[in-house]
Amino acid sequence: MIEILSSSALATVQDQGREGYLRYGVGTAGAMDRLALAVGNLLLGNPDDAAGIEIPMFPFRVRFLADMAFAITGADCPARLNERALLPWWTVQAKEGDVLTIGVPTSGTRCYLTLAGGVDVPVVLGSRSTQLRGQFGGYDGRQLQKGDVLKAVGEGARTMPRDAPRAAGFGTVPPEFTVPAPSALPGATADETAVRVLPAAEYECYCPESLEAFWREGWKVTPQSDRYGYRLAGPTLRAMHAVEKRSHGIVPGVIQVPHNGQPIIQLRDAQPSGGYPKIGTVIEADLWRLAQARIGTKIRFVQTTYPEAVAALEELAGYLARVRNLVELFRSSRH
Incomplete structure (x- = not known):
């Protein structure tokens, strides 16, 4: 106890x-x-x-x-x-x-x-x-x-x-x-967290300059962030036309863009549905990196593909398998 x-x-x-x-x-x-x-x-x-x-x-x-x-x-x-x-x-x-x-x-x-x-x-x-x-x-x-x-x-x-x-x-x-980290980005600093992101359903609805900024800029984790989600501050993301969505299912890692153009990354305590457009999704294999990002530091989004996201999960599984094997080896040496 x-x-x-x-x-x-x-x-x-x-x-x-x-x-x-x-x-x-x-x-x-x-x-x-x-x-x-x-x-x-x-x-x-x-x-x-x-x-x-x-x-x-x-x-x-x-x-x-x-x-x-x-x-x-x-x-x-x-x-x-x-x-x-x-x-x-x-x-x-x-x-x-x-x-x-x-x-x-x-x-x-x-x-x-x-x-x-x-x-x-x-x-x-x-x-x-x-x-x-x-x-x-x-x-x-x-x-x-x-x-x-x-x-x-x-x-x-x-x-x-x-x-x-x-x-x-x-x-x-x-x-x-x-565990291999996402590739370093130009202009990134040591205290920035890089996470890999897949474009999501409404990605193509955003202006080209906003999409360029989404990948180029570092996004500050604001004090309004918690287990429900990270509210980010950076360039305003603008859609080419109004995007109105009915409430639909979302999962941890989804990056939504509310009307103010400042993205929110949904996390473990997020509601299971929402109506804001989705510009991207942080891959599951990088959610642990995201979880350790501090308030006031910046997050960088690295564009990835589905096969690369699956490979990243396999890398995590390999790391856990090595830890498990190490523990079992230590146990056997104690007998």
Whole structure:
């Protein structure tokens, strides 16, 4: 068990998301950086659908109320267990009474705390993810608050499984160092996030100069951005004629253009339908990069193709397979 010590941390319980319910008006929710959560679960030997804690505000502090193994993945955050500095993307064994402090990230914006066994909250519509808009799932359908106590699932609730990696030093290389990034763009700076985009249904409705600007310019992530969507600021995107659409289905990654011409990227807590025209869609393989883009930084769109998008997903699957193999190799070496 762990006790939340931070107030107004905006942290939520999330897993890989609630699939198959968009047709009923229920959004996907789930971790913004699903890759980071997946790696945390792999390192601990958890099921792929285990839930963890998504943390977007820092510092974040928890107290362990029992011996428990955990891992921290996602944004590059300085972390301490009591006074001991911790490595990122690493497994650690905590003792009852230990306090974990996760500091402000040096890069990225969201980190994930995973517990051996996974966070134990009720499964609602096939997922443990928090759906903030509908106020269900996760921990009472809300953000975590100071004083909340969370349990872990099953035997992993008290200690690391015998065949799982030990705290003596086991982890993995973060994906940004091993998964190929989109090609650098002219004029891009180090703090800009490049994501690959497929043109969407209304792409051809926009003026040529707007389309050129869409690919050329960096788009600033505004303070109005959150888990529902990133509201971007940049050149005004103008359609060649008025585009009026009936409300239709949308998914995370869709880039819509409202009447003010400033695009919005729909994310994990977005509504499952909308009527704004769609100019593009961030490919699924780059949503984890998008999730780590900071407020005030810029996003660059890189045009891609469907075969390239499929290949990018295969690259992510290859990375996860290597992590899984590494964990299994470590386990076998402990016997």
